[in-house]
Amino acid sequence: xKISTKxxxxxxxxxxxxKHYGEGPIPLRKIAAEYDLSEAYLEQLVGPLRNSGLVKSxxxxxxGYMLTRGPKEISAGxxxxxxxxxxxxxxxxxxxAQPQRELWIRIRDxxxxxxxxxxxxxxxNQKDDNNENYMFYI
Amino acid sequence: xKISTKxxxxxxxxxxxxKHYGEGPIPLRKIAAEYDLSEAYLEQLVGPLRNSGLVKSxxxxxxGYMLTRGPKEISAGxxxxxxxxxxxxxxxxxxxAQPQRELWIRIRDxxxxxxxxxxxxxxxNQKDDNNENYMFYI
DNA sequence: TCCATTCCCGACAAATATGCTATACTATTT
DNA sequence: AAATAGTATAGCATATTTGTCGGGAATGGA
Numbered sequence: 001x002k003i004s005t006k007x008x009x010x011x012x013x014x015x016x017x018x019k020h021y022g023e024g025p026i027p028l029r030k031i032a033a034e035y036d037l038s039e040a041y042l043e044q045l046v047g048p049l050r051n052s053g054l055v056k057s058x059x060x061x062x063x064g065y066m067l068t069r070g071p072k073e074i075s076a077g078x079x080x081x082x083x084x085x086x087x088x089x090x091x092x093x094x095x096x097a098q099p100q101r102e103l104w105i106r107i108r109d110x111x112x113x114x115x116x117x118x119x120x121x122x123x124x125n126q127k128d129d130n131n132e133n134y135m136f137y138i
Numbered sequence: 139x140k141i142s143t144k145x146x147x148x149x150x151x152x153x154x155x156x157k158h159y160g161e162g163p164i165p166l167r168k169i170a171a172e173y174d175l176s177e178a179y180l181e182q183l184v185g186p187l188r189n190s191g192l193v194k195s196x197x198x199x200x201x202g203y204m205l206t207r208g209p210k211e212i213s214a215g216x217x218x219x220x221x222x223x224x225x226x227x228x229x230x231x232x233x234x235a236q237p238q239r240e241l242w243i244r245i246r247d248x249x250x251x252x253x254x255x256x257x258x259x260x261x262x263n264q265k266d267d268n269n270e271n272y273m274f275y276i
Numbered sequence: 277t278c279c280a281t282t283c284c285c286g287a288c289a290a291a292t293a294t295g296c297t298a299t300a301c302t303a304t305t306t
Numbered sequence: 307a308a309a310t311a312g313t314a315t316a317g318c319a320t321a322t323t324t325g326t327c328g329g330g331a332a333t334g335g336a
Binding site: 025027028029043046047050057058059060061062063064065 | 279280281282283284285
Binding site: 003008011012015076085100101102103104106107110111113114115118122123124126 | 140141146149150153214237238239240241242244245248249251252253256260261264
């Protein structure tokens with residue numbers, strides 16, 4: 001049970017955009033350099049973020065990405081959902097009454113609650129530091 | 139962010155043992171048949187459970203596995219931790235003050251709380267049914 | 277107009293994880 | 307001794323993860 005770099009880097013992008021909110025488009029090159037990540041990989045991750053409407057892009061020189069809403073209006077769950085898949089299982093959990101059902105629901109709801117009540121703005125205003133490359137195991 | 143069959147089948151084993159608690163050793167063959175799972179695969183999963191002291195084995199004819207403690211004294215977290223990896227990240231989260239740090243801690247604590255307050259006995263006394271093979275996405 | 281910058285798109289690939297199967301044991305009970 | 311059952315290890319097909327690479331297309335500035 002883990003959150004992969006996909007979700008983590010995705011949050012990194014969103015947090016960086018939140019920090020520069022209102023400053024116009026921010027290029028991925030800058031974010032990649034700032035956090036020492038692969039720009040090409042970030043490009044892959046930002047695709048879904050754009051398609052889901054969390055960020056918008058400006059092409060060309062001096063282009064980049066920017067949040068479509070204020071950092072307070074975007075939750076960590078919005079980002080994780082797009083990059084790591086749905087928080088709620090697509091099928092099975094509602095109709096199947098397996099013994100573990102109650103446990104999965106409890107866990108899902110607990111995680112959901114945290115993800116939905118934590119905004120990108122909250123995270124952007126944490127103390128900043130470098131971005132380690134380890135996998136986070138829950 | 140998902141829980142794989144490893145953790146799910148592991149819980150299935152533990153729940154089955156909880157249901158037959160006090161009846162002596164239960165062979166994996168029986169559990170595998172009851173839930174229509176591969177016995178050989180369950181054998182792989184029960185290894186870590188034995189090594190971590192959650193179950194003990196009795197070899198030979200009429201042998202099998204049994205819980206080392208009462209079902210109320212074993213939490214879902216005990217099982218998940220063994221099969222899916224540590225709930226707490228091994229390194230990094232404490233000393234690295236990355237922006238997401240607070241979020242990971244909040245999620246970890248929320249999940250941890252659910253896993254630790256839900257006992258195997260709780261799950262064994264849920265309404266029983268078959269065990270679907272889908273992946274559970276959080 | 278040309279060019280550097282930047283987003284956009286799709287293919288590919290190495291590494292790891294998942295979900296098993298198979299084999300060959302060893303230990304214990306009857 | 308034979309049957310039952312656990313133990314250990316290896317292999318393997320598939321999927322996912324974590325990227326890389328190459329080529330476009332749009333844009334702004336010189």
